[in-house]
Amino acid sequence: MQLDWIEAPCPEPSARHEAAARARQAVLTKPAGSLGALETLAITLAGLQATDRPRAQKAPIILFAGDHGVSAQNVSAYPSAVTVEMLKNFAAGGAAVSVLARELGVPLTVVDAGTLAAHPLPGVVTDKPRSGTRDFTAEPAMTADECDAALAAGRRAVEAAAPADLLLFGEMGIGNTTAAAALASVLLAKSPGEIAGAGTGLDTAGIAHKVHVIETGLARHTLTLDEPHRALSSVGGLEIAALTGAIIASAQAGIPVLVDGFIVTVAALTATRINPSCRPWLIFSHRSAEQGHGLILDSLAARPVLDLNLRLGEGSGAATALAVLRLACALHNGMATFAEAAVSGRTEA
Numbered sequence: 493m494q495l496d497w498i499e500a501p502c503p504e505p506s507a508r509h510e511a512a513a514r515a516r517q518a519v520l521t522k523p524a525g526s527l528g529a530l531e532t533l534a535i536t537l538a539g540l541q542a543t544d545r546p547r548a549q550k551a552p553i554i555l556f557a558g559d560h561g562v563s564a565q566n567v568s569a570y571p572s573a574v575t576v577e578m579l580k581n582f583a584a585g586g587a588a589v590s591v592l593a594r595e596l597g598v599p600l601t602v603v604d605a606g607t608l609a610a611h612p613l614p615g616v617v618t619d620k621p622r623s624g625t626r627d628f629t630a631e632p633a634m635t636a637d638e639c640d641a642a643l644a645a646g647r648r649a650v651e652a653a654a655p656a657d658l659l660l661f662g663e664m665g666i667g668n669t670t671a672a673a674a675l676a677s678v679l680l681a682k683s684p685g686e687i688a689g690a691g692t693g694l695d696t697a698g699i700a701h702k703v704h705v706i707e708t709g710l711a712r713h714t715l716t717l718d719e720p721h722r723a724l725s726s727v728g729g730l731e732i733a734a735l736t737g738a739i740i741a742s743a744q745a746g747i748p749v750l751v752d753g754f755i756v757t758v759a760a761l762t763a764t765r766i767n768p769s770c771r772p773w774l775i776f777s778h779r780s781a782e783q784g785h786g787l788i789l790d791s792l793a794a795r796p797v798l799d800l801n802l803r804l805g806e807g808s809g810a811a812t813a814l815a816v817l818r819l820a821c822a823l824h825n826g827m828a829t830f831a832e833a834a835v836s837g838r839t840e841a
Contacts, residue, residue: 495640495643495644497647497741497744498643498737498740498766498767499766499767500744500767501744501767501769502740502743502744502746502767502769502770502772502773503744503746504772505536505539505540505542505772505773506538506539506540506542507539509538509539509541509542509543509544510535510536510538510539512538512544513534513535513538513539513544513546513824514535516544516824516829517531517534517535517824519829519830519831519837520823520824520827520828520829520830521827521828521829521830521833521835522827523838524838527820527823529795529797529820530816530819530820530823531820531824533775533797533816533817533820534546534820534821534823534824535824536775537658537748537775537817537820537821538824540746540748540772540773541657541748542746545821545824545825546820546821546824546825547657547821548657548658548814548817548818548820548821549657549818550598550655550656550657551596551598551656551657551658551659551660551750551814552598552599552600552601552653552656552659552660553589553593553598553599553600553601553660553661553662553807553810553811554600554601554603554649554650554653554659554660554661554662554738555582555589555600555601555602555603555661555662555663555664555806555807556603556605556645556646556649556661556662556663556664556731556734556735556738557575557578557579557602557603557604557605557606557607557663557664557665557731558575558604558605558606558607558620558624558625558642558663558665558668558729558730558731558732558734559572559575559576559606559607559608559623559624559625559665559666559667559730560572560624560625560633560665560666560667560668560670560671560729561624561625561626561627561628561633561667562625562627562628562629562633562667562670562671562705562709563666563667563670564627565627565629565670565701565705566701567667567670567691567694567698567701567702567705568666568667568669568670568691568692568694569691569692569693569694569698570666570692571666572608572624572666572667574666575607575608575664575665575666576607576608576609576613578664579602579604579607579609579613579616579664580613582600582602582615582616582664582806583602583613583614583615583616584615587806588804588806588808589662589806589807589808589811592807592808592811592812593811596811596814596815598660598811598814601617601649601652601653602615602616602617603616603617603618603619603645603649603734604616604617604618604619604620605619605620605642605645605646605730605731605733605734606620606621606622606623606624606625606642606665606729606730606731606734607620607623607624607665608623608624609623610623617649619645619648619649619734620642620645620730621634621637621638621641621642621645621730622634622638622730624730625671625728625729625730628671628674628709628712628713628726628727629705629708629709629712630712632713632725632726632727633671633725633726633727633728633729634724634725634726634728634730634733635725636721636722636725638725638730639721639724639725639728639733642730642731642733642734642737643733643734643736643737643740644737645734645737646733646734646735646736646737646738646739646740646741647737647738647740647741649734649738650738650741650742650745650747651741651745654745654747655747656747657747657748658747658748658749658750658775658817659738659742659747659748659749659750660749660750660752660777660807660810660811660814661735661738661739661749661751661752661756661759661807661810662752662756662805662806662807662808662810662811663731663732663735663752663755663756663759663805663806663807664731664805664806665729665731666692667729668729668731668732668755669688669689669691669692669754669755669782670688670691670702670705670706671727671728671729671732672728672729672732672754672755672758672759673687673688673689673702673706673758673784674706674709674710674727674728675723675724675727675728675732675758675762676758676761676784676787676788677706677710678710678715678716678717678723678727679717679720679723679758679761679762679765680717680761680787680788680791681717682784682787684702684703684706684707684710685703686783686784686787687783687784687787688702688703688706688783688784689754689781689782689783689784689785689803690782690783690803691782706727709727710727713726713727715727717765720762720765720766721766723762724736724762728762731755732755732758732759732762735755735756735759735760736759736760736762736763736766739751739759739760739763739770739774740763740766740767740770742773743763743767743769743770743772743773743774744770746773747773748773748774748775749773749774749775750775750777750810750813750814750817751774751775751776751777751794751810752777752778752805752806752807752808752809752810753777753778753780753782753785753802753803753804753805753808753809754780754782754784754785754788754803754805755805756805756807756810757776757780757785757788757789757792757794758788760774760776760792761788761791761792764792771792774792774794775797775817776789776792776794776795776796776797777796777797777798777809777810777812777813777814778796778797778798778799778800778802778809778810778812778813779796779798779799780802780803780809781801781802781803782803796813797813797816797817798812798813798816800812
């Protein structure tokens with residue numbers, strides 16, 4: 493790994509502001525703990541943002557897209573052409589995350605981190621070291637230098653979006669659940685059968701084939717869980733590498749990350765293996781319906797905000813959870829204390 497920034501330490505959350513937020517929650521006009529995770533989210537954000545008034549208003553969404561050579565093994569219900577077609581749909585405002593971004597009033601940036609698009613697309617940022625990864629069943633998906641370039645592309649996207657209250661990341665790439673499942677299998681030392689799921693809608697036979705393809709690739713590369721960078725370059729994706737770099741860069745800049753579903757969570761897992769100090773900066777938006785996501789969340793000791801049976805990706809789960817974070821901040825900042833409202837507090841026995 494040639495990057496000099498990727499392992500630089502991330503700042504620690506402010507224990508003082510977290511304690512102050514917890515103390516404020518204890519005197520708001522409600523029974524202690526009665527708002528559950530809404531209280532915890534506000535306290536967490538207060539510590540991460542080092543403020544008495546946490547916020548989630550300026551929350552750009554950055555979507556990274558890439559194509560995958562392993563798609564040649566028929567691991568998706570959709571052809572590879574859909575990746576570029578969807579980029580145009582994102583830019584035109586017709587995709588799910590585009591609609592959610594409009595409703596939330598946040599900007600959506602789409603980054604071509606490695607698709608097969610031959611030319612830059614209108615409304616899309618192009619920042620890619622190559623067009624698509626190689627088929628990891630035959631050779632490494634990326635060289636180490638290509639992987640480093642994709643990691644750096646993620647960092648550049650964060651720099652362009654800062655400053656922000658928090659950042660949301662999404663992804664698009666036909667075949668990327670296969671790459672992500674392969675990567676997670678290595679980093680968790682789990683069998684592909686425990687991780688790989690339906691992705692874009694595979695049936696039982698399709699999932700079994702996908703597992704076999706991953707097993708074939710992993711047998712070729714003989715990867716170990718203590719080599720996250722090599723695993724990422726061997727079986728990962730350009731957009732997954734960009735996500736990994738973006739997550740680390742965001743944490744290094746002191747910007748919390750609202751982590752989306754299966755693909756982005758695998759990138760978050762990879763990020764924490766490369767730079768463990770980024771873990772406190774991750775808030776997990778939802779529990780995906782994709783098989784294996786629960787195992788990854790458990791390995792990160794993550795408690796996701798939502799469980800809505802989502803498996804679209806794109807950042808759609810993170811965008812949906814953003815509305816909850818905004819409400820958590822509004823309650824924390826706007827509720828009266830018992831003293832302010834002249835309401836009697838709890839009587840101690």
